Amino acid sequence: MAKTYLPPKLTLPVGERDHAEGAPKAPVVLVEYGDYQCPYCGAAYPVVKRVQKELGSELRFVFRNFPITNAHPFAEWAAETAEAAAAQGEFWPMHDFLFENQRLLGDDAPFARAEAKLGLDVARVEREVAQKAYLPRIEEDFLSGVRSGVNGTPTFFIDGVRYDGPAEFEALVAELRRRPGRSR
Amino acid sequence: MPRTPEVKPSILRPGGKAPEFTLHTTPDQTVSLKDFRGRPVVLAFYPADWSPVCADQMGLYAQVMPEFKKFEAEVLGISVDGIWSHLAFSKDRRLNFPLLADFEPKGAVSRAYGVYESRTGESARALFVIDPKGTIRWSFLSPDGVNPGADGILSALEKLE
Numbered sequence: 001m002a003k004t005y006l007p008p009k010l011t012l013p014v015g016e017r018d019h020a021e022g023a024p025k026a027p028v029v030l031v032e033y034g035d036y037q038c039p040y041c042g043a044a045y046p047v048v049k050r051v052q053k054e055l056g057s058e059l060r061f062v063f064r065n066f067p068i069t070n071a072h073p074f075a076e077w078a079a080e081t082a083e084a085a086a087a088q089g090e091f092w093p094m095h096d097f098l099f100e101n102q103r104l105l106g107d108d109a110p111f112a113r114a115e116a117k118l119g120l121d122v123a124r125v126e127r128e129v130a131q132k133a134y135l136p137r138i139e140e141d142f143l144s145g146v147r148s149g150v151n152g153t154p155t156f157f158i159d160g161v162r163y164d165g166p167a168e169f170e171a172l173v174a175e176l177r178r179r180p181g182r183s184r
Numbered sequence: 185m186p187r188t189p190e191v192k193p194s195i196l197r198p199g200g201k202a203p204e205f206t207l208h209t210t211p212d213q214t215v216s217l218k219d220f221r222g223r224p225v226v227l228a229f230y231p232a233d234w235s236p237v238c239a240d241q242m243g244l245y246a247q248v249m250p251e252f253k254k255f256e257a258e259v260l261g262i263s264v265d266g267i268w269s270h271l272a273f274s275k276d277r278r279l280n281f282p283l284l285a286d287f288e289p290k291g292a293v294s295r296a297y298g299v300y301e302s303r304t305g306e307s308a309r310a311l312f313v314i315d316p317k318g319t320i321r322w323s324f325l326s327p328d329g330v331n332p333g334a335d336g337i338l339s340a341l342e343k344l345e
Contacts, residue, residue, distance in 0.1 A: 068244075069247065070277070149335045149336075151330075
């Protein structure tokens with residue numbers, strides 16, 4: 001009965017639809033399911049940055065939305081804002097700004113200023129956020145996470161296999177170098 | 185303190201009838217498994233209220249509820265915490281399904297399902313999907329400390345169709 005425990009696998013493969021940073025042909029892919037209002041994701045944000053720096057061209061990093069709206073009233077707004085920025089080609093700067101300014105969520109002004117600074121059409125972002133223009137995509141991210149065994153935020157997948165270790169620099173780097181999905 | 189012998193729980197397997205129970209969910213309300221005959225039931229045993237993560241197991245299920253509802257499934261959370269803890273926890277995490285108190289006699293229902301951890305005096309993280317006739321169709325005992333997520337439950341519900 002006691003068969004070896006196998007962590008769940010990503011059911012929606014990384015592809016064209018995703019927001020990805022790093023070399024397209026990088027040997028290892030790290031996927032994060034995250035929520036911009038989740039304090040644990042906020043804490044993991046600088047860790048991921050450090051991991052990306054450490055692994056350089058060896059790593060491709062993908063971020064998918066997993067807003068826990070029951071607990072975080074601004075999570076969906078933040079996800080919509082990042083997606084609206086993505087529509088104008090600036091997903092990652094907005095993703096970073098949201099995590100770096102998590103404590104300001106709830107006040108739209110600093111985010112509008114950041115959008116203007118990035119050269120975005122702020123009125124368009126605000127209109128799209130108000131219309132929930134990217135909700136289908138956010139829901140697709142969320143459901144793909146649910147079906148892949150996302151069990152809270154942040155949840156990471158390394159080469160498509162759920163990573164159950166701590167969201168800490170050394171542990172993540174060690175596991176990324178081990179490449180658990182390689183033998184599949 | 186005398187050391188209690190460690191009894192590894194042996195989780196009930198699919199195919200058998202789900203043990204009946206009646207447990208308190210509020211001071212004056214009880215929930216019985218048989219109340220849900222005719223609909224699938226998801227039983228989610230968990231160690232304790234107030235685990236220190238934001239999207240914990242119960243919070244995740246609350247968020248995934250629209251998916252469970254597509255199968256008309258009822259979700260019931262069960263731990264050995266008392267009703268007052270459950271009520272406060274449920275309110276804090278905005279849960280949208282009942283939490284049952286397996287409180288007196290402590291852990292009796294968890295034991296009946298083979299998921300009581302005598303070492304910690306808590307339920308293990310364990311999941312059951314029970315079909316509309318009251319038969320266990322899927323069960324899962326999570327390894328220590330691993331929050332199982334909702335993927336296994338949804339796959340099991342799909343197979344009931």
